[in-house]
Each structure stands twice: as structure tokens, then as C-alpha cells.
Amino acid sequence: MSNTTTSWVPIPPGSHFSIANIPFGIISTEERPAPVPAVAIGEHALDLAQFATGNGFSGLDNISSHLNVFSEPTLNGFAALGRPVHREVRAYLQDVLRSDTQFGRILKDNEELRQKSLIPLNKVQNHVPMTIGDYTDFFAGVNHASTMGRILRGAANPLQPNYLHVPVAYHSRSSSIIISGSQFHRPSGQVLQDPTAEVKEPKFSPTNRLDIELELGVFLCRENKLGVPVPVNSAEEAIFGAVIVNDWSARDIQAWEYVPLGPFIAKNFATTISSWVVLADALEPFLTSSLQRDRQMLPYLQEKRVENVWDIQLRVDLKPSNGPITTLSRTSAKNVVWSFAQMLAHHSVGGCNMRVGDLLASGTISGTEHGTQGSLVEQNKGGKEVIQLNGGLERKFLEDGDSITITGWCGHDQNALVGFGDCSSLILPAVQGD
Amino acid sequence: MSNTTTSWVPIPPGSHFSIANIPFGIISTEERPAPVPAVAIGEHALDLAQFATGNGFSGLDNISSHLNVFSEPTLNGFAALGRPVHREVRAYLQDVLRSDTQFGRILKDNEELRQKSLIPLNKVQNHVPMTIGDYTDFFAGVNHASTMGRILRGAANPLQPNYLHVPVAYHSRSSSIIISGSQFHRPSGQVLQDPTAEVKEPKFSPTNRLDIELELGVFLCRENKLGVPVPVNSAEEAIFGAVIVNDWSARDIQAWEYVPLGPFIAKNFATTISSWVVLADALEPFLTSSLQRDRQMLPYLQEKRVENVWDIQLRVDLKPSNGPITTLSRTSAKNVVWSFAQMLAHHSVGGCNMRVGDLLASGTISGTEHGTQGSLVEQNKGGKEVIQLNGGLERKFLEDGDSITITGWCGHDQNALVGFGDCSSLILPAVQGD
Known part of the structure; x- marks a missing residue:
């Protein structure tokens, strides 16, 4: 991916969460206190439980039978899908979030889902993202x-x-x-x-x-x-x-x-x-x-x-x-x-x-x-x-x-x-x- | 409890699992492969999932709202109820299993539940009994x-x-x-x-x-x-x-x-x-x-x-x-x-x-x-x-x-x-x- 790729989500220069990153975490909010998976983009978290429920993953066939991992309270389920799946999901989310996205209908132009799933980071509580065995x-x-x-x-x-x-x-x-x-x-x-x-x-x-x-x-x-x-x-x-x-x-x-x-x-x-x-x-x-x-x-x-x-x-x-x-x-x-x-x-x-x-x-x-x-x-x-x-x-x-x-x-x-x-x-x- | 207490379940002399013991474990069998809680008595395991389902705990009021712990695959749920509950459940199971039990209707004289819940130890597979965090x-x-x-x-x-x-x-x-x-x-x-x-x-x-x-x-x-x-x-x-x-x-x-x-x-x-x-x-x-x-x-x-x-x-x-x-x-x-x-x-x-x-x-x-x-x-x-x-x-x-x-x-x-x-x-x- 080119360094010049930009996102339609505003990302201030110097942000750790550029579109080249897409890190995963577990978040909750005051309105939705149950912890769920999310990714960080600029100064927002994308709530993947809401995104999945709102058909956000409809552009990615290979994940459709695993959408349950995005309603779990840790990332263990998603992690266990393996690195080929992580790669696909990250690349897909980058595609959804880039300025020239071909998936505008998914999120960029879907105000209802944007409102539900894109949350300012200052309204988000993070949690330990994995159940850590050892x-x-x-x-x-x-x-x-x-x-x-x-x-x-x-x-x-x-x-x-x-x-x-x-x-x-x-x-x-x-x-x-x-x-x-x-x-x-x-x-x-x-x-x-x-x-x-x-x-x-x-x-x-x-x-x-x-x-x-x-x-x-x-x-x-x-x-x-x-x-x-x-x-x-x-x-x-x-x-x-x-x-x-x-x-x-x-x-x-x-x-x-x-x-x-x-x-x-x-x-x-x-x-x-x-x-x-x-x-x-x-x-x-x-x-x-x-x-x-x-x-x-x-x-x-x-x-x-x-x-x-x-x-x-x-x-x-x-x-x-x-x-x-x-x-x-x-x-x-x-x-x-x-x-x-x-x-x-x-x-x-x-x-x-x-x-x-x-x-x-x-x-x-x-x-x-x-x-x-x-x-x-x-x-x-x-x-x-x-x-x-x-x-x-x-x-x-x-x-x-x-x-x-x-x-x-x-x-x-x-x-x-x-x-x-x-x-x-x-x-x-x-x-x-x- | 007196050392001379006997059980209606046959217990050979020298057994580690006398009625003075009542240890807890997690078992499965060929017919019921899902691990469930049990206690050992003599040369048998008492399957507590079957026992609970068959109204085995109907003589113990205080456990009625917690019976779900006996269908879990580890003892964590039962353990978390605390030592006062462990004491009551163990004493109750001793009462049910003793020769002169006043709870004969529960198990001793209940052939159907006996058949379902009392399993020879040599037909039982044991499992690590707890989810061990650290x-x-x-x-x-x-x-x-x-x-x-x-x-x-x-x-x-x-x-x-x-x-x-x-x-x-x-x-x-x-x-x-x-x-x-x-x-x-x-x-x-x-x-x-x-x-x-x-x-x-x-x-x-x-x-x-x-x-x-x-x-x-x-x-x-x-x-x-x-x-x-x-x-x-x-x-x-x-x-x-x-x-x-x-x-x-x-x-x-x-x-x-x-x-x-x-x-x-x-x-x-x-x-x-x-x-x-x-x-x-x-x-x-x-x-x-x-x-x-x-x-x-x-x-x-x-x-x-x-x-x-x-x-x-x-x-x-x-x-x-x-x-x-x-x-x-x-x-x-x-x-x-x-x-x-x-x-x-x-x-x-x-x-x-x-x-x-x-x-x-x-x-x-x-x-x-x-x-x-x-x-x-x-x-x-x-x-x-x-x-x-x-x-x-x-x-x-x-x-x-x-x-x-x-x-x-x-x-x-x-x-x-x-x-x-x-x-x-x-x-x-x-x-x-x-």
C-alpha cells in the first residue's frame, strides 16, 4: 500500500492510527458497555460488532461464516482464524476506509452505519484485548x-x-x-x-x-x-x-x-x-x-x-x-x-x-x-x-x-x-x- | 461425621473415595462425551449434571438457583460459589449416599436416576477439572x-x-x-x-x-x-x-x-x-x-x-x-x-x-x-x-x-x-x- 493513501475518515498528521495500520482492540462505550472488537482509524474506533451487524462485511465473502468473532468480548476468536484471514480482513477494512473506496455503500455513504459504528476514541474505553492463558x-x-x-x-x-x-x-x-x-x-x-x-x-x-x-x-x-x-x-x-x-x-x-x-x-x-x-x-x-x-x-x-x-x-x-x-x-x-x-x-x-x-x-x-x-x-x-x-x-x-x-x-x-x-x-x- | 458411616453404594475397604471424602472432578463417558462435574464414591462417579437434571438436589434448597454450575465443563463455577456452599453440597451428598439416608427417594430408591448418574470409574474419563488462569x-x-x-x-x-x-x-x-x-x-x-x-x-x-x-x-x-x-x-x-x-x-x-x-x-x-x-x-x-x-x-x-x-x-x-x-x-x-x-x-x-x-x-x-x-x-x-x-x-x-x-x-x-x-x-x- 502506498504511503500516500488517504482515508475519508479524518486522520491528523502524526496519528499512530493511519490507514497503513488498522490495529485491533476491544472497546466499550457508555451506551454499549459490553466489550466488543474494534479497529482504530485516526481519532476514531470502528466498532466491528456494529459494523458486522450492519452488513459491513458484505464485501468480503471469506469472513461471512466467522462473523460471530466480532461479537466476542476478546480478540481470541478473531486471532484463531489465522494470519491469512487477518490479512484479508485488514486489507478489506483499508479498502472500505480509503478515500477512493469502491465500497462507498458499505460505510462512507451509509450514514446510519457510520453513526453506529464510528466512535470518537475519547468516548471509548479499551479493555485487555485477549484472554491470556500464559x-x-x-x-x-x-x-x-x-x-x-x-x-x-x-x-x-x-x-x-x-x-x-x-x-x-x-x-x-x-x-x-x-x-x-x-x-x-x-x-x-x-x-x-x-x-x-x-x-x-x-x-x-x-x-x-x-x-x-x-x-x-x-x-x-x-x-x-x-x-x-x-x-x-x-x-x-x-x-x-x-x-x-x-x-x-x-x-x-x-x-x-x-x-x-x-x-x-x-x-x-x-x-x-x-x-x-x-x-x-x-x-x-x-x-x-x-x-x-x-x-x-x-x-x-x-x-x-x-x-x-x-x-x-x-x-x-x-x-x-x-x-x-x-x-x-x-x-x-x-x-x-x-x-x-x-x-x-x-x-x-x-x-x-x-x-x-x-x-x-x-x-x-x-x-x-x-x-x-x-x-x-x-x-x-x-x-x-x-x-x-x-x-x-x-x-x-x-x-x-x-x-x-x-x-x-x-x-x-x-x-x-x-x-x-x-x-x-x-x-x-x-x-x-x- | 463418624468413621463408621457406611454408604449404600458398595465401597471396598481401602478405597480413597469413602463417604468421608466426596471429591469433585470433571468426567466424560463414551455415551456422554461432554465433560461435566462429578463426585467420586467408592468405585463409582456420580455424574452431577445427570443428578441435577434428575432433581437430585431437590433436598437442598440453597443450591436451587445455582444448578447451572453442574452442567459446566469445569469446576470453576461451583468453586466460585464459595466454601459455605461447598460444605453444604458435600454434606448433602453424604446424606444422600449414606446407608441410613433420609433421602432414599432421591437416588437410593430411584433406579432411573441411579442408572443415569452412577457410573463405574473404569468407564469414566477424567479431565483437568478447572480452567487454570495462572x-x-x-x-x-x-x-x-x-x-x-x-x-x-x-x-x-x-x-x-x-x-x-x-x-x-x-x-x-x-x-x-x-x-x-x-x-x-x-x-x-x-x-x-x-x-x-x-x-x-x-x-x-x-x-x-x-x-x-x-x-x-x-x-x-x-x-x-x-x-x-x-x-x-x-x-x-x-x-x-x-x-x-x-x-x-x-x-x-x-x-x-x-x-x-x-x-x-x-x-x-x-x-x-x-x-x-x-x-x-x-x-x-x-x-x-x-x-x-x-x-x-x-x-x-x-x-x-x-x-x-x-x-x-x-x-x-x-x-x-x-x-x-x-x-x-x-x-x-x-x-x-x-x-x-x-x-x-x-x-x-x-x-x-x-x-x-x-x-x-x-x-x-x-x-x-x-x-x-x-x-x-x-x-x-x-x-x-x-x-x-x-x-x-x-x-x-x-x-x-x-x-x-x-x-x-x-x-x-x-x-x-x-x-x-x-x-x-x-x-x-x-x-x-x-
């Missing part, structure tokens, strides 16, 4: 892993011996995944009274080291049966689309609890995702090469394609309750050593079955320069330095009332951006005393 | 943790500094939980070519160190909202019932992958659970004290009750394809330092929301003596010694064709056991070559 968080951001290794273990061997061989990951918590715009309370838990003392004694406290983790996530659209691994070169067909993920982390709780089984309370209190799932098809023009490595990988991880990660521009903004916005970080989602296809091949290599709606996240994505790092603990060098904010404020870690907004987009033509909108949450004070 | 595996078996610490780090400090303070846990994989009787393939993955070499180089291989983990698990029946921790002294009301869990582990894959985020491929290929959920109410007479500790615990973990864990007798049997059964281990579920109430209080202390159907498992349960350990890696001292089996066979780790059956029961009166039946799986050869 959520797995990887550690593919090699710059983050290196910086953390230098902070924790010194400069000699920043990466663990397994790092460049194994797509390291841990199972994370799916229940506490929240949608952009949701607030959450600062978590409490066990932290060390004195981390330098020889005898380790914990106390109960709200975390004093609340941090972000800038990540990209993908939802899966294809299951594999238990015992049947997904080959790396067909793994792409299982990837429905992507969201931005903020894997909030309590560094002091994490430091005390994580040996030997990994992070638990430090990360299970909330994970924010952006509202709209950008389809893998929409991201395909932005494929590029992942970071290079000096180790050979085992055959089950070797992809035939060379361009296997998306060059998505990412930005992290902090808005304190009492001050202006500061941009903390700018980087790209290409700063990883494993593609999602490789992560999926590894995840299933021992036979683990994946389900439609499962979420795989990249792990923290960082560049190597100052101002490109996807967590505060990297920017403050393990809590040792202060981060200067605009308005004369400063931070080591996040304070109550802080809002973090992560955003991401592909492309440079301001009329053809493929973007994610916001992944945003406000931090409320801790509620638990004990 | 599965969390703890590490509460202190004897296992100590033995593993001695094997991995030497005798000086077998427990990590956090162990007696934090109910250590990791998020595990819910998709690969399978029901007793299911088979699975030996997993393949990355293992070290030579664990003693200075430069660590992995190879792709079927695991050579396939192991068991003897655990107890509980399903939850009450949700808490995000940001609202469950107080330890009301956590019991969120515990629906228990199953035996075998958390299969590939020790060679685990050793290479687990730093720094914990086990992943080594444990996500399969977890077997027993078929019938023994209600927390049925286990209440068998409460006892957990293992004592020499550390003060933080207030959020302190229970008012003293007896907080169940004294469930546990036994692990290995049946090789070419030899007789060997009992590998006998121990009790009381060999833990944290109760499930404490695990739940900890899990939610930072605000993590739990959902009905979530599974919490204890971690490996071991005694301290030879023949009481819940994993092979403890019995073979980290792979160094051979375990002698009956019939002149021996093992270090499990071989293809081996079956492991774990079972558990409470009580000594052979006519009033509260048991779990089998938690059993057969190991198939690896399928993946690469």
Missing part, C-alpha cells in the same frame, strides 16, 4: 542484560554463559496484566533492612525502588499440541500482533527474593500493555536485522530470513504529579538478540503447548547510550546516581503520582505511521500497612 | 531445599538467606498441566556438552536427567482485586481443595538455563495432577502443624491457628516397562514450612490478584531419611549414585517407558479414607530430532 517474559534485550550484568557482577563478564545460546525467559503472571490508562498501587513486600549487613534480615515495606521495563510483546494466534514444538521457520504464522509492555518491577523486593527461582512479587503486581494490537502484517514493512552475536546458535533457533525483528521507535515519558514531562528514553525495538519467532521456537522446543492469546514479551529493550535505556536502574547505575528531570526535579526511582507513558511507532511519513498509541499508567500510593 | 509453584519443602542446597552449594549453608523468611516461588506454566493417566514425551532442549569445561558450550539433546517432583497443589475458589492483598487469617476461605502434583523436571536443561530468571523449558513440558479435587473441608480433620523454624516470620505471614498443614500420606511408585513396581518414596504433606494460607498471603501481598481456578503448588515435599525424598535428584545425590529397583533394575533418572504413580491419603480407618486416587503418567520417547 504470559512469558524473555530477556532478549542484550544491552539491558549487559548493563545489569556490569552493575551486579562487574565489567569482566557482564553476560551469563548461557545468555547468547538460550533465549532466557521466565513464566510471568497473566492475571495482573492491565490496559493502558489503568492505575495501580505501589506494591509492598519484603525488602532487606540493611542490604550490606552480613546477617540478612527483611522488613515489610512499600517498595522504594519502583522501576519500569520497556518491552515489546506479541500475542499468539495459533496453538501447538503438547509435545509438538513449533519450528522456527514457521513460528511467524503464530504471531497475531504486537503491543507495548511495561513490566513494572520493584527492584528491592526483587533483589531479596529472586534466588534461586527468579522474580515473583517484584513483578506480579501489575504489567501495563498498550490498548491496540498492531497486526504482524502491518509491521512487516518495518522488519530489520536483530543485533549481531559472536556465537553460533543451535540449529533449532536458526532462521532462514535475515530480517527478523521490527524497527519500532520507542519513547518513555515520565510525568510527575508536580512537574512537566521528561522523556527518559528513546530507543528501537530492534535492540534484541532474539526474534519472537526464535523465542517461540525455544519456548516450545521441549514440547510446551502454546494457546491462542498467550503473550510473549521481549524483556527490557535498551540502547547503549545515555537516554536510550529501558529501565531506571540502568539509568541510575544501580540506584547510585540521580536522574535529572525537567522543571528542576530529580528521581532515582518512581514516586507516587508519577505517570509513565511508553509509546512506539514505525515509519517517518506522518500520514502513514504504524503506531501503538500509549502504554500508560499512574502510580498510586501503597495501600497495605502491616 | 499456576504458581512454591518451594515450601524445606527438606528438599536443604538437600538440594547441600548438593549444589555444600553442607555449610544449605538454605539461601531468604528461604526461611520468604515463601519462595516462581510462576509456572498452566497450559501444560495434564490429568492423571496422560502420557507425555521426554523433552529435548539445550544441555551442556561438558558441564565441567571452562567454556560452556550447549548441545541440543533429549534430557538425560528426567525427574519427578512430588508436590501438593490447591485450587483457589475466591478472587481478590488487583491491589487488595489476601490477609493470612482469611486466606483459608479462598482454598477450594487439593490435588497431588507431579512437577516433572529436566535437571540437565534446568542446570544450564536457570540463571538468572529461574527454571523454564526444564519444567514447562508437562505437569501431571490427580483427577479428583479433595475439598478443603474433607481435609480439615487432618490438619497438623507445619515444620518448625528458627526464624521469626514477618507479621503478614503469621497465622492465628497452629495447625495449618494437612497430614497427607504420600507415596511414589515407579513401574518400568520391563519390571515390577518399586516404591521410591513415602512421606507426608506436612513436611513444609509454609501453609497454603501463608503462600496465598505472600503471593498477593504486593497486590497480585488471584482468580478462581488458580493453582498453587507446594514445591517438592521430602522427608529427611532415605526413601522419603520427593525427587530422584535427592535420592541419587545429584546424579552420583544409583537407585536400586525391584527385579534387579536400577535408575539414576527416568527412562522411556517408565510410569510414575503418586498417591496420597489421609486417615487410618480403611473404611473412611480421604484419598486422592492416582497422579500417574507414562514417559514416551523424545519426538524431536534436530
Whole structure:
């Protein structure tokens, strides 16, 4: 599709939801509180339940026996139809929405259906778009892993011996995944009274080291049966689309609890995702090469394609309750050593079955320069330095009332951006005393 | 209820499913392939969908508006009704099934409903009984943790500094939980070519160190909202019932992958659970004290009750394809330092929301003596010694064709056991070559 394609729906320049995008989400409104599928276009959502009921899909034969998926409260049904169907539906909606549409009768010139189905985004409530069976968080951001290794273990061997061989990951918590715009309370838990003392004694406290983790996530659209691994070169067909993920982390709780089984309370209190799932098809023009490595990988991880990660521009903004916005970080989602296809091949290599709606996240994505790092603990060098904010404020870690907004987009033509909108949450004070 | 209570349904002595038990499960049969709730009694299942349809619950007023839960394909709906309802339904079913029942018209003397609803267990297929949102595996078996610490780090400090303070846990994989009787393939993955070499180089291989983990698990029946921790002294009301869990582990894959985020491929290929959920109410007479500790615990973990864990007798049997059964281990579920109430209080202390159907498992349960350990890696001292089996066979780790059956029961009166039946799986050869 040409970058110059325009829509008859007004789309302001710089919109993340150009006609080149067509991301899918789950919405409700005050008048129609039951969550239903939708796509975003410019400053509107197109309610697909209303669109389907109003014969909106009458121009696309292949979907007619599956219209029920557009009245479901999650995207699982639509996702399970598979990538060839996603491609057709997205292309059809682009055709319906383009200025020179041949389907004017469907929506452009159908005032009744337009009124019912095209809703300003500011009247829309977004919901977690998938029923997420399992959520797995990887550690593919090699710059983050290196910086953390230098902070924790010194400069000699920043990466663990397994790092460049194994797509390291841990199972994370799916229940506490929240949608952009949701607030959450600062978590409490066990932290060390004195981390330098020889005898380790914990106390109960709200975390004093609340941090972000800038990540990209993908939802899966294809299951594999238990015992049947997904080959790396067909793994792409299982990837429905992507969201931005903020894997909030309590560094002091994490430091005390994580040996030997990994992070638990430090990360299970909330994970924010952006509202709209950008389809893998929409991201395909932005494929590029992942970071290079000096180790050979085992055959089950070797992809035939060379361009296997998306060059998505990412930005992290902090808005304190009492001050202006500061941009903390700018980087790209290409700063990883494993593609999602490789992560999926590894995840299933021992036979683990994946389900439609499962979420795989990249792990923290960082560049190597100052101002490109996807967590505060990297920017403050393990809590040792202060981060200067605009308005004369400063931070080591996040304070109550802080809002973090992560955003991401592909492309440079301001009329053809493929973007994610916001992944945003406000931090409320801790509620638990004990 | 007296131990001498008998049922008009024939129950052989030693049955795990005495009238003192009444465990809940999900079954199907050849004639009725749609999974429905049931209870086990002796050598029969009572199909609760048929029972409800045939006015079986007409003697229990309080359930009449909730009968729909007995036609659902999982126990989530029934569990969500809460423990007071579980208590009433279990007591009512005991009344209906006892020899001197006052409800003879309901089932005992109602041949039509008996024929429809009372099904021999050997004609029944069991299914995973709950939709499991998240599965969390703890590490509460202190004897296992100590033995593993001695094997991995030497005798000086077998427990990590956090162990007696934090109910250590990791998020595990819910998709690969399978029901007793299911088979699975030996997993393949990355293992070290030579664990003693200075430069660590992995190879792709079927695991050579396939192991068991003897655990107890509980399903939850009450949700808490995000940001609202469950107080330890009301956590019991969120515990629906228990199953035996075998958390299969590939020790060679685990050793290479687990730093720094914990086990992943080594444990996500399969977890077997027993078929019938023994209600927390049925286990209440068998409460006892957990293992004592020499550390003060933080207030959020302190229970008012003293007896907080169940004294469930546990036994692990290995049946090789070419030899007789060997009992590998006998121990009790009381060999833990944290109760499930404490695990739940900890899990939610930072605000993590739990959902009905979530599974919490204890971690490996071991005694301290030879023949009481819940994993092979403890019995073979980290792979160094051979375990002698009956019939002149021996093992270090499990071989293809081996079956492991774990079972558990409470009580000594052979006519009033509260048991779990089998938690059993057969190991198939690896399928993946690469």
C-alpha cells in the first residue's frame, strides 16, 4: 500500500492510527458497555460488532461464516482464524476506509452505519484485548542484560554463559496484566533492612525502588499440541500482533527474593500493555536485522530470513504529579538478540503447548547510550546516581503520582505511521500497612 | 461425621473415595462425551449434571438457583460459589449416599436416576477439572531445599538467606498441566556438552536427567482485586481443595538455563495432577502443624491457628516397562514450612490478584531419611549414585517407558479414607530430532 493513501475518515498528521495500520482492540462505550472488537482509524474506533451487524462485511465473502468473532468480548476468536484471514480482513477494512473506496455503500455513504459504528476514541474505553492463558517474559534485550550484568557482577563478564545460546525467559503472571490508562498501587513486600549487613534480615515495606521495563510483546494466534514444538521457520504464522509492555518491577523486593527461582512479587503486581494490537502484517514493512552475536546458535533457533525483528521507535515519558514531562528514553525495538519467532521456537522446543492469546514479551529493550535505556536502574547505575528531570526535579526511582507513558511507532511519513498509541499508567500510593 | 458411616453404594475397604471424602472432578463417558462435574464414591462417579437434571438436589434448597454450575465443563463455577456452599453440597451428598439416608427417594430408591448418574470409574474419563488462569509453584519443602542446597552449594549453608523468611516461588506454566493417566514425551532442549569445561558450550539433546517432583497443589475458589492483598487469617476461605502434583523436571536443561530468571523449558513440558479435587473441608480433620523454624516470620505471614498443614500420606511408585513396581518414596504433606494460607498471603501481598481456578503448588515435599525424598535428584545425590529397583533394575533418572504413580491419603480407618486416587503418567520417547 502506498504511503500516500488517504482515508475519508479524518486522520491528523502524526496519528499512530493511519490507514497503513488498522490495529485491533476491544472497546466499550457508555451506551454499549459490553466489550466488543474494534479497529482504530485516526481519532476514531470502528466498532466491528456494529459494523458486522450492519452488513459491513458484505464485501468480503471469506469472513461471512466467522462473523460471530466480532461479537466476542476478546480478540481470541478473531486471532484463531489465522494470519491469512487477518490479512484479508485488514486489507478489506483499508479498502472500505480509503478515500477512493469502491465500497462507498458499505460505510462512507451509509450514514446510519457510520453513526453506529464510528466512535470518537475519547468516548471509548479499551479493555485487555485477549484472554491470556500464559504470559512469558524473555530477556532478549542484550544491552539491558549487559548493563545489569556490569552493575551486579562487574565489567569482566557482564553476560551469563548461557545468555547468547538460550533465549532466557521466565513464566510471568497473566492475571495482573492491565490496559493502558489503568492505575495501580505501589506494591509492598519484603525488602532487606540493611542490604550490606552480613546477617540478612527483611522488613515489610512499600517498595522504594519502583522501576519500569520497556518491552515489546506479541500475542499468539495459533496453538501447538503438547509435545509438538513449533519450528522456527514457521513460528511467524503464530504471531497475531504486537503491543507495548511495561513490566513494572520493584527492584528491592526483587533483589531479596529472586534466588534461586527468579522474580515473583517484584513483578506480579501489575504489567501495563498498550490498548491496540498492531497486526504482524502491518509491521512487516518495518522488519530489520536483530543485533549481531559472536556465537553460533543451535540449529533449532536458526532462521532462514535475515530480517527478523521490527524497527519500532520507542519513547518513555515520565510525568510527575508536580512537574512537566521528561522523556527518559528513546530507543528501537530492534535492540534484541532474539526474534519472537526464535523465542517461540525455544519456548516450545521441549514440547510446551502454546494457546491462542498467550503473550510473549521481549524483556527490557535498551540502547547503549545515555537516554536510550529501558529501565531506571540502568539509568541510575544501580540506584547510585540521580536522574535529572525537567522543571528542576530529580528521581532515582518512581514516586507516587508519577505517570509513565511508553509509546512506539514505525515509519517517518506522518500520514502513514504504524503506531501503538500509549502504554500508560499512574502510580498510586501503597495501600497495605502491616 | 463418624468413621463408621457406611454408604449404600458398595465401597471396598481401602478405597480413597469413602463417604468421608466426596471429591469433585470433571468426567466424560463414551455415551456422554461432554465433560461435566462429578463426585467420586467408592468405585463409582456420580455424574452431577445427570443428578441435577434428575432433581437430585431437590433436598437442598440453597443450591436451587445455582444448578447451572453442574452442567459446566469445569469446576470453576461451583468453586466460585464459595466454601459455605461447598460444605453444604458435600454434606448433602453424604446424606444422600449414606446407608441410613433420609433421602432414599432421591437416588437410593430411584433406579432411573441411579442408572443415569452412577457410573463405574473404569468407564469414566477424567479431565483437568478447572480452567487454570495462572499456576504458581512454591518451594515450601524445606527438606528438599536443604538437600538440594547441600548438593549444589555444600553442607555449610544449605538454605539461601531468604528461604526461611520468604515463601519462595516462581510462576509456572498452566497450559501444560495434564490429568492423571496422560502420557507425555521426554523433552529435548539445550544441555551442556561438558558441564565441567571452562567454556560452556550447549548441545541440543533429549534430557538425560528426567525427574519427578512430588508436590501438593490447591485450587483457589475466591478472587481478590488487583491491589487488595489476601490477609493470612482469611486466606483459608479462598482454598477450594487439593490435588497431588507431579512437577516433572529436566535437571540437565534446568542446570544450564536457570540463571538468572529461574527454571523454564526444564519444567514447562508437562505437569501431571490427580483427577479428583479433595475439598478443603474433607481435609480439615487432618490438619497438623507445619515444620518448625528458627526464624521469626514477618507479621503478614503469621497465622492465628497452629495447625495449618494437612497430614497427607504420600507415596511414589515407579513401574518400568520391563519390571515390577518399586516404591521410591513415602512421606507426608506436612513436611513444609509454609501453609497454603501463608503462600496465598505472600503471593498477593504486593497486590497480585488471584482468580478462581488458580493453582498453587507446594514445591517438592521430602522427608529427611532415605526413601522419603520427593525427587530422584535427592535420592541419587545429584546424579552420583544409583537407585536400586525391584527385579534387579536400577535408575539414576527416568527412562522411556517408565510410569510414575503418586498417591496420597489421609486417615487410618480403611473404611473412611480421604484419598486422592492416582497422579500417574507414562514417559514416551523424545519426538524431536534436530
